[in-house]
Amino acid sequence: MPRRRKLALPLLAAALAIPLAACGGSKSAATSSSSTGSSKPAxxxxxxxxxxxxxxxxxxxxxxxxxxxxxxxxxxxxxxxxxxxxxxxxxxxxxxxxxxxxxxxxxxxxxxxxxxxxNRLTIVTAPGNPKKITSLADLAKPGLKVDLAAPQVPVGNYGAKVLQEQHLNVKPVSLETNVRAVLTKVELGEADAGIVYITDAESAKGKVATVTIPDAQNAIAxxxxxxxxxxxxxxxxxxxxxxxxxxxxxxxxxxxxxxxx
CATH class of the missing domain: 3.40.190.10 (Periplasmic binding protein-like II)
Structure with a gap:
């Protein structure tokens, strides 16, 4: 009888250990899964x-x-x-x-x-294009008020290059610090035309008209x-x-x- 008790005790301990180990493993997996699925606020x-x-x-x-x-x-x-x-x-x-x-x-x-x-460039004018601008060459016409971004600004640099490649001497009424400033000048009628990105002209739909610059004369930003x-x-x-x-x-x-x- 004593011998049977000695054998039973280890077996009982082992049996109890199995579910405890299973619970411990399940908790670890759940923690890992939760950590993986979460995203840290920033x-x-x-x-x-x-x-x-x-x-x-x-x-x-x-x-x-x-x-x-x-x-x-x-x-x-x-x-x-x-x-x-x-x-x-x-x-x-x-x-x-x-x-x-x-x-x-x-x-x-x-x-x-x-x-x-x-992105690409486009010419913007007042709605209805009252100055009848049809191309980059028209921007060099005497008396036309053209607004451009400064050469240090990407759109200004792109614009200067496309004008130079067409051998056009355009004298802007002012040089802006960003493309949205050019767009605003044309919207307000302070300039007859300007060179901006196609996406900026799209954002001002109804407030400006656009004149397409052919791909062969355009720049890619x-x-x-x-x-x-x-x-x-x-x-x-x-x-x-x-x-x-x-x-x-x-x-x-x-x-x-x-x-x-």
Whole structure:
């Protein structure tokens, strides 16, 4: 009888240990699964070219919806102004410019950039095109008030190049710090015409008329996006940059008239 008790006790202990071990394993798996499925809330600041204003407001809402608890704040300006802000150490997480030249000048401040979209130029005039502008050549007509962005601004640089390639001497009434300022001058009647991106003209539909610049005379603008080295949440910043290249992010860009990268 004593011998049977000695054998029974180890068997009973082993039997009790099995369900306890199973419970412990189940808890560990559940914890792991929960951790994998959760997304950490974040607060991001994105410096973006002025021509991205409307589409990035939409991108931000879509990203926040897909990442509950995350908030994105956008700061829009000409790419050259954004570069200056980065150089001065402005607190931000992501930079998106309207040209690769500006981004390339900030290699020491960013991670590897990704081209997220492309754009083209167009001529904008007052509704109805009262000055009867039909081509780039018309912008050189005496007495016509043409507004352009400054050469340091990507759209200004692109515009200057297409005019030079057509051997046109256009004297602007003023040089703006970003593309939206050019658009506003034409909308307000302070200029007869201006050169902006196709997407900006689309955003002012009904307030301006457009004159197409043929592809052979046009310029292609590329938009690179990159995580800033100073970001306090590089993982979340990289996630937003990746979202811009995702199927959903690209669909939003297309819906606002931007072209595939």
């Amino acid at each position: 607060s991001l600041t994105v410096l973006a070219a002025a021509s991205l204003t409307d589409v990035f407001n939409a991108e931000g809402k879509a990203y926040e919806k897909a990442h509950p608890g995350t908030t994105i704040k956008f700061s829009y300006a000409g790419s050259q102004e954004l570069a200056a802000q980065v150089g001065q150490g402005a607190p931000a997480d992501v930079l998106v410019t309207a040209d690769t030249k500006t981004m390339d000048g900030l290699k020491s401040d960013t991670r590897t950039p990704t081209i997220i979209a492309k 590329s938009y690179p996006a990159a995580t800033l080295n100073t970001s306090k949440d590089a993982s979340a910043a990289a996630s937003f940059v990746a979202f811009l290249s995702s199927a959903q992010g690209q669909q939003i860009l297309r819906s606002y008239g931007f072209q595939q990268p």
